[in-house]
Amino acid sequence: MIALEHVTKVYPTGHGPRTVLNDINFRLEKGQKIGVLGRNGAGKSTLIRILSSVEPPTSGRVIKDMRISWPLAFGGGFQGSLTGMDNMRFICRVYGADMAYVRDFVEDFSELGGFLKEPLKRYSSGMRARLAFAISMAIEFDCFLIDEVIDVGDSRFTEKCQYELFEKRKDRAMILVSHNANLVRKHCENACVLEGGIMHQFANMDTAYNFYNPSRLHR
Secondary structure (H helix, E strand, O other): OEEEEEEEEEEOOOOOOEEEEEEEEEEEOOOOEEEEEOOOOOOHHHHHHHHOOOOOOOEEEEEEOOOEOOOOOOOOOOOOOOEHHHHHHHHHHHHOOOHHHHHHHHHHHHOOHHHHHOEHHHOOHHHHHHHHHHHHHHOOOOEEEEEOOOOOOOHHHHHHHHHHHHHOOOOOEEEEEEOOHHHHHHHOOEEEEEEOOEEEEOOOHHHHHHHHOHHHHOO
């Protein structure tokens, strides 16, 4: 189970405090797949950082008894001066994962070849995304945190990523955060909508989809 209880996030600005998330309540059970829809500025990125423990809420509680991934294809936590292999080794120590297994999986899946022995500062953003996604697939998580579309290469590689996640790991819980309602509808059982830092929750996907429809929001 993952739960947010009365979570609020406020950032100080030059014009006074800005509330990005306001009294968010959210619950995810084992194996459940929930979408979080929201447009730019709705608070999606802040929600992701709180869920992945990158930063704490200003108030409220985050309760987790499932192991949750970092945002898939997000390589922002890597050390640029270390090689791909060294970053992999460090992550394996943090998560208690078997380095030999992870190395073999990542070498095969990422298709990065000799670049795994190069410092990450020489990687393109796409190469970083491939490495991050491959490592996250090699480590056993109970819940995957998916930020927007998994688009980490050409269409063939993207399809490979989506099969690895949505088919081979379809028994896992997932939180898919996106502005793309069709993507959420395809992969999730239900959805909530973030709008102006407020989370709207619904009994079913159709109600959430209709609420989020642009024609409704921009009338």
